[in-house]
Amino acid sequence: MANEFMADRVTSLKASAIREIFKMVGQSDIISLAGGNPSAEIFPKEILASLAEKILREEGTTALQYGVTEGYAPLRAKVKKDLKDKGILHDTDDALITSGGQQLIDLCAKTLINDGDVVAVEAPSFIGGLNCFRSYNGKLIGIDMEDDGMNLDRLEALAKKEKIKLVYTIPTFQNPTGITMSLEKRKRLLEMASIYDFYILEDNPYGALRFSGADIQTIKSMDDSGRVIYAGSFSKVISPGLRVGFGAARADIFDRMVVCKQVQDVHTPCLNQMLVNKFIEEYDFDAHIKKSIDMYKEKCAKMISCMDEYFPSFCTHTVPEGGIFLWCSLSGDYDTKKIMAECIEKKVAFVPGATAMVDIDKPCNQFRLNYSTPTLSDIEKGIFIISEVLKNVGK
Ligand SMILES: Cc1ncc(COP(=O)(O)O)c(C=O)c1O
Structure with a gap:
């Protein structure tokens, strides 16, 4: 048709x-x-079943009533504390709970991207991110991947030629390559963001799943310019079906993202946020x-x-x-x-x-x-x- x-x-x-x-x-x-998908063998089904019953019986009104757009307060507080402990949440930032990390990508794109704005993306990248920027009429430009992450010489050549609005990166255990960006490249990317005046979306749903090598600082934790927006998720560490993610950004960007989220889904389902909150609170998450x-x-x-x-x-x-x-x-x-x-x-x-x-x-x-x-x-x-x-x- x-x-x-x-x-x-x-x-x-x-x-x-x-x-x-x-x-x-x-x-x-x-x-x-x-x-x-994460392995379904890891889903804490029995625990979540008993927590769901407990939540609905003891705090059913909160679980079933409208909630706050920024997120269920106890979960949001935990997420903020964790992000602060990791140096990701700065004093000039704020954090919100989203319906999966995917929604944070969407809120970021909606807040920053005008028609035709250049979005530099890793080539290859996560299809859900690419489609999101496409849907806001961003002009996507792929930057090839090297063993230690995005080719920053190529990115710099692009920055000299065209005004880049946003760089979308999945620096840790990237989807689809599994590649992790080196510390040197993370630092250089940040420097380039200041020199060429662009923003960075650091998408990090897999960061907790390291099985070899040493942790590398997130880009956001090294940023003192307020140019990095951070996306995280409980999908790969508890369950993707619950659709609970989170994000952190400079307060003015955060404010706009909250308004955009109000338009999209008002808030992430309260019961799901409460399940994640209780799971973290009562069980050994690590x-x-x-x-x-x-x-x-x-x-x-x-x-x-x-x-x-x-x-x-x-x-x-x-x-x-x-x-x-x-x-x-x-x-x-x-x-x-x-x-x-x-x-x-x-x-x-x-x-x-x-x-x-x-x-x-x-x-x-x-x-x-x-x-x-x-x-x-x-x-x-x-x-x-x-x-x-x-x-x-x-x-
Ligand atoms: C790189 C990346 N970002 C974001 C997401 C979205 O995850 P979710 O919305 O389930 O948190 C995924 C899911 O596969 C992903 O691979």
């Missing part, structure tokens, strides 16, 4: 290829290395997160050892220190969308790299693998099948 009646900002959006893949994955016996870390460490190591054993030499991969993804690159003019179609026939799925690029129609010789959801034996089977397909296309 013709869609001239629809606003330009939505007609340019493409359906997420990952969602299309999920439809296939859901329908059959396919081994999915395409997911972006021990809970450690379960995910231990599991992802084992699964990532398994995936890497299988790739090292089976993959042909023209396929290289990143070695993440945390998070849930790694990224594979083929040397040569391959189109991983086509390779993906062959793999699907052989019952294994991954995410073709083009879906995470600014130009999603351009053939891409890279792809994303997820290790948080498949079992160890499915990881081995899946990697073996992909490697057989790769060897065949590489002939």
